[in-house]
Amino acid sequence: MKRRDFIRASGTGAVLPAVINGFSLKAFGEDSPLNTLLASATETDHVLVIVQLSGGNDGLNMILPKDNYSGYYNARTNIAIPEAKILALNKFDNTGLNPAMKGMQTLFNDGKLGIVQAVGYPQPNFSHFRATDIWMSAADSTQVLTSGWGGRYLNYEYPNFPNGYPTSSMPDPLGIQIGSITSLTFQGPAVNMGMSISNPTSFYNLLNGVEDPAPNTPAGKELKYLRLVSKQTQQYATVVKNAAANVPVQGTYPANNSLGDQLKIVARLVKGGLKTRLYMVSFGGFDTHSLQVNPADTTIGAHANLLKNISDALKAFQDDLKNLGVEERVVGMTFSEFGRRIKSNSSGGTDHGAAAPMILFGKNVTNAVWGNSPALPVNATVNDNIPMQYDFRSVYASLLENWLCVKNSDLQTIMLKNFQNIPFVNSASCKNVAPNTGGINLITNSPNPFTSSTTITFKTEGGHTLIQIMDTLGRVLSTPVDKDYTQPGTYSINFNSGVLPSGLYYARLQNGTIQQVRTMMKVR
């Protein structure tokens, strides 16, 4: 296809670069032969796909309580799905699906779907932004965390990123986000651990070498030059392109379905050989304050369309993974910043609420409905919310331990607290093996965990060198090193934690333009 035709066919005028690194990698130097001698991260070929449904999905119209239909109907008569239209689930008679979700019904009945009822957290927040940050950072309602749970996991597996990356054992992006430019999920304690592909169009532009137009002016000439160099320095763009090239044929995905478009790219990159563990895709429009159903037929309308898109996309994705032979390796989950109110409003919609179901998908998920149908008051008022049954962080922790094979003893360094482990997925293939290191260690501490004091060892290039001890909220607690070193070398200091409570701390090294963060655990 000619370039101009392609632009016309793709139908958008986006000029954003196709691929944006979470951090500018190239500056950190080439792969050193030393890196190949270092052990790699925990061995697993498992992939976790995170599907964000932004806007606050109305879970109660998605997963329907067949065992309490009258309670459901009374609370939201104007938008209730007729009982007869509810899609049934094998062996789980209490629960059914919105009639728009035929694909997901098939997946469930084929054993490839799990449903977790009423997931939330204590003292729910009703602001989109704050609630999204809570879900992405895995924070308590009252806690402001500056890193994301995915970023902390990747920092645990690849603690030295980005120093020395890409390495021969991890040549690929640690995490890939598609369909959005940025998110807190992949933010690590110091740097963002992920790479983003801003939208599917830009992904195919990358594969096809399509360039955004630059004006035929001196400024346009210099812009072209800058873009060219920029492209050459995007190392991950090349590996992504090569992985995509390994998979010329894929299954059929639904048309005009942006979630499907994004998942199609995920399947291609997984099959194409990327060692990337985490993928995140986004699908928006769930903020259904009004007219979420067609008043004449509540089984169709805006929310039903969204659900149909999810259902069709997940079905196509699962089928594609199976045909590509990588079905065993992939598990996914959906989340939304909150559910919606039990009682519908008079404009045919629902307002911001609390707990909501999460969907787990993949051949290795436990085929079950976890928990009971939401408890609904007899006469629901406008303030009534679905009480939580599962903490969302319990779902994250279980997936990390049972699917990504994080050692139970290390889970707390990622999740910051202990959460209930629930067998949402088949954990048989998790064999904890090698320790997790990789890249170039610039700062370490021993012992770790420690009780009162620990020795911090760090490498400096010389010149000004800084070490700060920070807590998980990003507050600087002390600065044990802030001086000039005339000689490059490896130095040690003793860190006495004094009265600090037990918990997780970060030691941040800053030397010239380099920074690295070490996770330290204080225990009783």
Next chain:
Amino acid sequence: MDRRAFLQTRKKKISSPDVSSFKVSRTTSGLTPYAGTFGTNEIIHLLKRTMFGAVKADVDYFKTKTLSQAVNELLTVPSTPAPPVKNYANSVTAGDPDQAIASGSTWVNTNTTDGGVDSQRVSSFKSWWTGLMINQNRSILEKLVLFWHNHFSTETNNIGRAIWSYQNNEILRKNAVGNFKQFVKDITLDTGMLRYLNGYLNTNTAPDENYGREMQELFTVGKGIDNGSPPYSESDVKAAAKVLTGWTINNATNVSFFTFAKHDITNKQFSSFYNNTIITGRSGAAGANELDDLITMIFATNETAMFLCRKIYRWFVYYDIDATTEANVITPLAQIFRSNNYEIKPVLDALLKSEHFFDVLNQGCQIKSPVDANISLCREFGVAFPLASDYINAYYMWDYIRTQSSNMQQNIGDPPNVAGWAPYYQAPQFYEIWINSDTLPKRNQFSDTMANSGFTRNGKNIKIDFIVFAKTMSNPGDPNELINDSINYLFRLPLSLASKNQLKTDILLSGQTQDHYWTDAWLAYIANPNDVTNATIVKNRLRDLYQYFMRLAEYQLA
């Protein structure tokens, strides 16, 4: 540290693409005074070229002025700044006079016998200079000082005495918008330059031709439009060297002086390019006056004015000088230079008020130099530095910014050689030389760092506070206006509506479709700025937005 970092950089494989096939249109506009709109766009263009970045407050200030008033004001330079101060520890060398200097007082009037102290003085000098750029007034001065430093290039490494490097810088400042003939005379007798190009060793018994050559080749006459063969001859180099014999430096008092015993008193014969001029040899103290004759002779040619105007053009407009530009801009500009007896101000005045300067085709086509990129980032985002009175910490931070530019291949005080930085003379790439697979990621890395943790030293931190920047925009609560406004100030090229919408939805709205969610978040923060949760919501989104902007190729253009 600098030198090692530089060498390491050199060892790395550095690539830059071949884009010699790109062909673009230039313009035919000339020096006719620009009579079009002088609005936000034009003011930003003017400021990005004449200062380090266009700060919103400066743009607002100039909105009340006409173009003529604005340029006049920019060409009015502030008085001499206070000199650099002692920000380093006392020497351990017994009897070093530096020990008598109080910390925080200037070292520029006191010699040191300790090499370690002198190299700390060089750092102090460079930090001080960086601080002057960051804290510049609404004036062209700092951009010009860097221009003249690139023109009359010297290296602290070779000069070997911080006081002389400082004196050299003083001369650049004093003459920045003054008379170029006087400037050449001052720089010829400058301690730093005498040392750098060996003028201090140039004597009648053993003439050293180094300065005599560069004075003509790089400082005045130049090598012609194509940097090809120079119009003057080798014998002119020898003759000029003889004229300059006898000038040297008093190491104790740090002044240059003339020793007639070391001066060549023979007549100096120049070539036909100089109209076969003979400079009559003089004995005794009168020998010093031969320098005036030399300057008079050099400035009688057309070439010096042409050469200087081309260099000014490449600094302030664009590097490509085609035949049309040579005829419509350079030639008349050189005419102005000569008819004003080589006063610099009228040249800048004509250029900066011209149709050509404001021609759309000449906007946004400069790739920022590393110094421009880094200082502009600090200035445009209003990064708060320690006060100059807190000199220890202020110098630390200025040193950090200076080192970033150095790592990106522009180390002020130490250009690569006497020709200055290649991007201002090396065809065909010119500015593009700044950008390669090593330096572009470093630029992104620096902006990432300033957007996130910033730089911390001695308990002080510098980083970008995006809320401060967003508050200067006209309506930060409206996500569309915030993005449009920010793009206007940070970029010289537009972004498509599709891109802007995606940035808005993905970042400011966190995937929501309705604009009011950003507005609500912003207003909630404004109403209660001490609430950590509200502040974090707004700060994280602004950080992601501007970090993204600064990674786009467009951000490197001025």
